[in-house]
Amino acid sequence: MGIQEHRDLQDTFLRLFEPQRSALWRFVRSMVRTDHEAEDMMSETVLQAYQSIHKLRDEQAFVSFLFTIAHRLVKRHRWRRTFFGQYDEQAAHEIPHTDAQPDVQMDIVLLRQALQRLPERTREAVVLFDILGLSLEEIKVIQGGTLSGVKSRLVRGRRSLATMLGVDQHQEEPALSTIPRVHNQPIL
Template identity: 40%
Template sequence: MNQNSKQERFMLLFKPLQPRLERYALTLTRDRDEAKDVVGETVLKAFEHFEQLREEQAFLSFLFTIATRVIQQRKFRRADRMSENQIEDLFENYTAPDVAYDIQMLYEQLDKLPADMRDALVMAEITGLSHKEIQEIQGGSLTAVKVRIFRAKRKLAKLMGSTLYDEDVGVQSLALSGEE
């Protein structure tokens, strides 16, 4: 396959997933510049290894697996935590202090979840991936993904101070729904 047709095929698959990938990266990095870097590095690695992709239906899994690894590698390399300015920048679009506080608390508590639970929850509730898509990315069974998400929601609710866990109440109401 020549370089132009490879690039065209790649972009055809990537474009519809770009907003979800950006939202996923922003949610896990909590820094716009860092998220852009993660997306850029993910796209570069995905394009470099695009020939290894056997089925185009697996592209979403391929892309999010790379993104997850890039984020994990960057977290290991970066020793410093978010500065107060970065946190303020994240919430600059919100005028209600209680909403900004709730979101900040949500992100702090998300960090306390085991990585596989946190990633599954973020992919399901914030990025909007289906359980099947998450299973393709994380591996394991579909039931394991559902259990991971359920346990993550329950643990997050407990960490957030909720004494009752309502299955119908997800973190989506606290998510950065305006980020697309």
């Protein structure tokens, strides 16, 4: 490959990758336990995508191409962790570094913990659709299977998350007798 062809591929890759960088980070971070693991997965995904960009026939398929690579790497990472184990005390005490308010940070921690308890394919579908905004069709390409399978995983995942997070999807206004009171006055 000539120098100009290499530069053209590099420019194409960067043009396609930059709009997806943030979404890819959020996806990878949601699928692993620590920021350190997410950084490793992100780096490996970018490297593999860059090395394989010449195989991409249609630029419209780049999102599926990129997230499929990330999906496979996360899957392989989990498989290795199962056999080789891993415990990092520093990561266990790590607090996510975001600019969000403390209550929002806690919500994020609780959501991540709840997401980790979902089956892998269900968690992946929920993250790709509800957090990253990918289409059902793109998720089907990334995960394989059928469109109805993706929809089923989304419904099951949302219901499970609602249950785990204590959210009643059909909440009604509380009866007056159930509202907490102090000196016979409602405190809400």
